[in-house]
Amino acid sequence: MRALFSNMKGFLLLVWLLEVVCVAVAAVNPSLNDDVLGLIVFKADIRDPKGKLASWSEDDESACGAGWVGVKCNPRSNRVVEINLDGFSLSGRIGRGLQRLQFLRKLSLANNNLTGGINSNIARIDSLRVIDLSGNSLSGQVSDDVFRQCGSLRAVSLARNRFSGSIPSALGACSALAAIDLSNNQFSGSVPSGVWSLSALRSLDLSDNLLEGEIPKGVEAMKNLRSVSLARNRLTGNVPGGFGSCSLLRSIDLGDNSFSGSIPGDFKELALCGYLSLRGNAFSGELPEWIGEMRGLETLDLSNNGLTGQVPNSVGNLQSLKMLNFSGNSFGGSLPESMANCTKLLVLDASRNSMSGGLPLWIFKSDLDKVLLSENGASGSKKSPLISLAEVAVQSLQVLDLSHNAFSGEITSAVGGLSSLHVLNLANNSLIGPIPAAIGGAVSLKELVLKKNFLIGKIPMSIENCTLLTTLSLSQNWLSGPIPAAVAKLTNLQTVDLSYNNLTGNLPKQLANLANLLAFNLSHNNLQGELPAGGFFNTISPTSVSGNPSLCGAAVNKSCPAVLPKPIVLNPNTSTDASPGALPQNLGHKRIILSISALIAIGAAAVIVIGVISITVLNLRVRSSTSRDAGALTFSAGDEFSRSPTTDANSGKLVMFSGEPDFSSGAHALLNKDCELGRGGFGAVYQTVLRDGHSVAIKKLTVSSLVKSQEDFEREVKKLGKIRHQNLVELEGYYWTPSLQLLIYEYVSGGSLYKHLHEGSGGNFLSWNERFNVILGTAKALAHLHQSNIIHYNIKSTNVLLDSYGEAKIGDFGLARLLPMLDRYVLSSKIQSALGYMAPEFACKTVKITEKCDVYGFGILVLEIVTGKRPVEYMEDDVVVLCDMVRGALEEGRVEECIDERLEGKFPAEEAIPVMKLGLICTSQVPSNRPDMGEVVNILELIRCPSEGQEELG
Incomplete structure (x- = not known):
């Protein structure tokens, strides 16, 4: 310790002696040695782990012509005019030695590890024009003294440090400044008013600080301004007029503050502006038509504000536009056809708005790389969102996100033409039909997300062509059949979610070979047999395989039988004894054709x-x-x-x-x-x-x-x-x-729902709003019962009462708990008096009765409310089962015909059709495929989206 202290004393003594020598020698011969001695003193204050400054030697008579790295001199005066030590990995402090360099014009110490503050002595260098200390770990407050003598200063950058406190007010007096970059620090308080009147300023970057207050009037004085960034601060108020007078402006970034009011009208004068970002503020009103006059725009980011109205047609005039983002606003209507003129557009993000209508054809005829239109809750197209792809020959599209909308129809085979597509997300829509085999043509796919739709059929074998897939999400559909072995060929898979479908059969053993798997959710299907052994499946979570009663293996804590008997398969459609699936003739029985x-x-x-x-x-x-x-x-x-x-x-x-x-x-x-x-x-x-x-x-x-x-x-x-x-x-x-x-x-005075639906007369019937509220209220009541561990057992329209305000109230809940001697056979005949409401598991003694019985009855009730028909109707020569009728109509594309004709079109199809589809999901024959009531409530609240004329429909 004593030796260390002794060495430190020696080091400090050496520094002091060097400074004394500098003063002494400078007095004798300043023109010869000031630069050398000043740089040696500077070097003594820093650490140089990579030896970058090894060429700096105190034995040299001059720093010029001696190979000093990072040093430039004026050949006439033989004096140092520039020090550029960018990225030298230097650490330590900026000492006082640099003040000796009286002819220094540029000092750049960027991208090092320097600490401490700025020595105000730097300001004493009258010739200094450029100071760049960015990308270090400098901290503390910046004194006004640093900028007291700044007559020749042209550029200053203190970016990416840890400076705090106020921006020095003296900076506003540096009238020759052309560039100020104080970004990525912790400066607080308001911007000095003098900064806004620096007429020579070309670039101003104050982004990523803690600055507050408003932009004052008078910015029109900044006639030479080319670029301004105030992003990610805490600035407030309206953006004043004046920027439009800065006709040379090419980039404006006011994003992520708390600016409010309308978009300044004089922005339309900025014909040269190529970048405009107002994202993350509180701008309101409509996007003005004059936006089309900013013809130089290449990037327009208006995301996350409060803008309303429709996207104006004039956007089509922005023919240089490459990126357009107006997500997170309240825009309505549809995308204007004029945008087909934006031929250079690469990225379009219109997500999280209230837009309606289908996708315009120009989207698929352009050179767009990325299209994000998710979470536009208003009505979507009645056609598939990909229907227009059939007319498109060449595609550059890489990302297509249409999730959380109301798109309906089928996914057409044209999706196979998207050979460059990396991400396809169609989740949370009302898509029906099968996944087309043509999906295998999208060979560049990395993410395929189709969850929460009404897709049917099998997972196509052609999926094996999508060898780059890392994410495959098909959950909460009506998919059936086995998981194809082709999935096991997708060796890049990391996340797979096939839960809440009706998949059957054994799991391919080859799935164990997927080395990159992080998650594989198979829950709530009807899969059987042994889980794959090895790899990810050795540690798979039990919740990822739950809801498959016939699965066996360690993850489900169920041992597998050594030999599984081969089942006898009965084919109800056989026509001859020799047909596959017919009963063996030696059994001596007639064919079963029921x-x-x-x-x-x-x-x-x-x-x-x-x-x-x-x-x-x-x-x-x-x-x-x-x-x-x-x-x-x-x-x-x-x-x-x-x-x-x-x-x-x-x-x-x-x-x-x-x-x-x-x-x-x-x-x-x-x-x-x-x-x-x-x-x-x-x-x-x-x-x-x-x-x-x-x-x-x-x-x-x-x-x-x-x-x-x-x-x-x-x-x-x-x-x-x-x-x-x-x-x-x-x-x-x-x-x-x-x-x-x-x-x-x-x-409850209003009587039963049954009477309102089936015994009303004249024009006294339930409107769509009243029906939806009954459905939602019933769902909330059942969810509450299930949270209290109570199964109703007896959901039907006679047990749903309406009060004087039309609010639904469920009665007869929990009564089965009072009757322990009633088994399910007696119970089903006693309380499920209307056959149509009875879940099929009531007829199976080995299947546990759960809350999913209530979900089934609720699904029937939903269809009854929407169609106005009884669960089972007996005709003269036929018996019509409601859920079969609606399901058949859905498959034939005429589900809208099932809606109660008494509504006479006074209903929003974007609500009624998804509600019917939800009812069908709730009536799945397999209990585990039905959602729980909490999920049903969430789905209903997502379906209910305000639309124009909603009150009239009520």
């Missing part, structure tokens, strides 16, 4: 018959005891209903969850047919009125002998009583005896 739909219908009918017989027998057993208890209840009503709760064993127990019970008409009203509101699977419902005028609805359960013990019954009912949601009928209390149970609900 369709699967017919088998399900027969099974369901049998279930209903068994259930009806079971319930009839059970009801006969309890009818007499129910009547006796009803009589006792009527007789003692005046006593029991005045207390809460009543615990008299002979008369029963009444509990109200809030307030005291007060029945003005007594219990007799409960059994009065005149007060009956209706009958359901669990019993009859009556209306009565409390003395305070409050109406309630009372359900008398008719399966009394199957109810749990009083303790279990009360525990379950109290749980249901705690469930509160604006779209659920509130359970207000209950009454108990061993043979009679009553549930007391709030009274």
Whole structure:
């Protein structure tokens, strides 16, 4: 330590001696040695790890002509006029030695690792014209003294350092300055007013700081300004007029501040401007028509503002335009056809707006490299967004993102012509039909994202031609069939998502050879057999394979059988005994020609018959005891209903969850047919009125002998009583005896949805807005129930009530929990009295009943609401199943014909059609393919997009 201290003292002494020598020698012969000694002192303050300055020697009489690296001299005066040490990896501080270089005109120490501040002595060099200290780690505040003597200073760059504090006000007095670059620091406060009047200034870059305040008036004084960048600060207010007078301006970047107001009108005078960025501000109003007068524009970035209206036709006059970005605004309408004149356009980003209509043909006839039109929620084209590609022979397109729109129709085979395409994203649309085999023609594809559509059919084998693919996302469609072995040939794959489809069969073993895989999601399909062994699949997450009950392997914690028996395949369409799939003749049975739909219908009918017989027998057993208890209840009503709760064993127990019970008409009203509101699977419902005028609805359960013990019954009912949601009928209390149970609900005055849909008369029917609100309200209620671990079991239009405001309220929720003796056969016949709502798994004893049963019933309900038709309608010679009818119409391209004809076109197709498609997804035969209700709510909220004339449609 002592030796180190001694060495440091020696070093400091040496520096001091050098400075003394400099002063002494300079007094004797300044013309000969000032430059040498000044540079040696400068060198002593820095570290030179790469030895770049090894040629600088104190033994040289002159720094000129001796090979000093980075030093230039005036050959006449033999004095140093330029020091350029850019990128020398120097560190340390800028010392005082440089002040000796009295003839120095340019000092460039850029892109090193210098620290500390700026020595104000640099300002004493009267001849200095250029200071470039950019790209270091200099810090602290910059003193005004640095720019006190700046009469000859032409350019200063302190960019990419760590300077803080205010910009020196003295900088505004440097009238000869032509370039100022203070970008990428931490300067704060306002810009000195004098800077805005520097008439010689050509370039001003103050970007990436913490500057605040407004741009003052008077910028028109900057007549020679060519470039200005104030991006990524905290500047506010309106941009004043005056920039239009700077007719030489070629680049303006005001992006990522908080400027507001309209785009300055005098910008139209800037005919030479090639770059204009106003992104990330709060500019408002319409994009003015005069924008087409800025004919020199090559880049126009208006993204992330509050601009409205339509893109003006005059944009087509910008024939030099290469990049156009107006994403993240509120532009409506469609892209103008005049933009076909922008023949040099390479990048177009119109995403996150409210634009409508289809894609104009000129997009596919241009030389565009990138087209981003995602998240334009208004109505899309009824045709495929790629329909026009058939007319295009040559394509340069590399990125096409049309996700989160309302595009419909099929993906045509013309997609195969996009041979240069790297990214195709059509996610979150309403595309139908299969993925065309021509997709294999897009051989340059790296990302293919088609998730959240209504695509059907198989994954085409031709996908193997897209050998560069790194991302393949096909989730949440209706894809079927096996995963082709061709996927295993895509060795560059990193992310694969095939979840929430109806894929079947075994997984190709070759998938284990995909060495670059980071994620492979197979969940919620109907895949079977053993998972591939090795590679990524040895550590695959269980959630990535969940929802495939027939998969086996370590990831699903299920061992695989040694030998799988070969199944017998029945082909319902066989016509001869020799046809493939026919039953062997030696079985001696007739061919089975019934369709699967017919088998399900027969099974369901049998279930209903068994259930009806079971319930009839059970009801006969309890009818007499129910009547006796009803009589006792009527007789003692005046006593029991005045207390809460009543615990008299002979008369029963009444509990109200809030307030005291007060029945003005007594219990007799409960059994009065005149007060009956209706009958359901669990019993009859009556209306009565409390003395305070409050109406309630009372359900008398008719399966009394199957109810749990009083303790279990009360525990379950109290749980249901705690469930509160604006779209659920509130359970207000209950009454108990061993043979009679009553549930007391709030009274909903508007009647059932069934009556509004099927028993209305004249012009009194539900509008589209009312129907959509019922669908959304029902979805929210079911999502709330499922979050509370309650399955409804009984979703149908008679159990959806409408209040006086048209708000949907679901009743009868959770009642199946009160009846433990009801198995699914009895339950399905008892509460699923309308066959059309019953999920197919009710007929399968080995399949677990889950919330997905409610999702199925909800899907049927959605189709019923949109079409105005019952789930099953019996014609004279036919039976029409609603979901089959809608699905067939969708496949034939006439789904719009299914919408309730009473709406007479007063509905937005961009909402109605996706809602029907959502209903079909919810009615998938495979439970795992149905979305959960939380996802349904999110989808509905995405579907509902405000459109012009929406109120009139309501």
